[in-house]
Amino acid sequence: MLGCGDRYHCPPGLDRVDSIDRLVGQVAEAGKLQVEVLEFEYCVPQPIVSRLLKLDNGQKVQRAVRVRNRQGGIPVMHLTTYVPEQIGRTYSKKDLGRYPLYQFLGRIGKSYRKAQQTVGACLADPIVGAPLKVSVGSPLIFIQRVLFTERNEPVEYLELRAPPDLYALSMSWKADDALTVEHGQFVQAFANL
Numbered sequence: 001m002l003g004c005g006d007r008y009h010c011p012p013g014l015d016r017v018d019s020i021d022r023l024v025g026q027v028a029e030a031g032k033l034q035v036e037v038l039e040f041e042y043c044v045p046q047p048i049v050s051r052l053l054k055l056d057n058g059q060k061v062q063r064a065v066r067v068r069n070r071q072g073g074i075p076v077m078h079l080t081t082y083v084p085e086q087i088g089r090t091y092s093k094k095d096l097g098r099y100p101l102y103q104f105l106g107r108i109g110k111s112y113r114k115a116q117q118t119v120g121a122c123l124a125d126p127i128v129g130a131p132l133k134v135s136v137g138s139p140l141i142f143i144q145r146v147l148f149t150e151r152n153e154p155v156e157y158l159e160l161r162a163p164p165d166l167y168a169l170s171m172s173w174k175a176d177d178a179l180t181v182e183h184g185q186f187v188q189a190f191a192n193l
Helices: 021-031 047-052 093-098 101-107 126-132 175-179 181-191
Strands: 034-043 061-070 074-084 114-123 139-148 154-162
Touching: 034 093, 047 154, 061 093, 074 101, 074 126, 093 101, 101 154, 126 154
Parallel strands: none
Antiparallel strands: 034 061, 061 074, 074 154, 114 139, 139 154
16 A cells, blocks of 8 residues: 555665765755745655654655756756654745755754665656656656664655756765775665666
8 A cells, every 4th residue: 555655665775874974965055956845745655655764654744745946947856755744843835945854854953964875767757757847758867865863763755856967966986995895785786676
């Protein structure tokens, strides 16, 4: 049985948690873009989202769907975020249209300190394609991310979809990183898709 959102979600599969400094910078940059809040609701999420946020069965989340635009109204990314209901009740739809979600989390002492994410690709469906102004079937970058507090409490699950010509994800690797067991897990995660 699916919950709000009505899509199947593969959980972020990498067990390694790196420094979050780069991610925080990317989130802050995205927060500077114009935003349009398309949906804002409280609902029981799909079971996979409940599991990722460590929620009890039937526990609600605040689910928001937003589109971030560059100057001139060019859509760059489609975001669907899920936060536990008690966190979501600390801000409104109007607030989310003016400030990035990470600022509300920080305000209540739930700042990001760790993240797990999976980066992949998907095709635009009518629901995502229209607000991104791309044709149905267009390729999109697809990022699934769970964000945690310092106490390892999951506070947000995010799905980001973006046209590859307008959004890029950049990572740096050092030679010694390639020789670690974690690198092997990274390769294994891709091999198991």
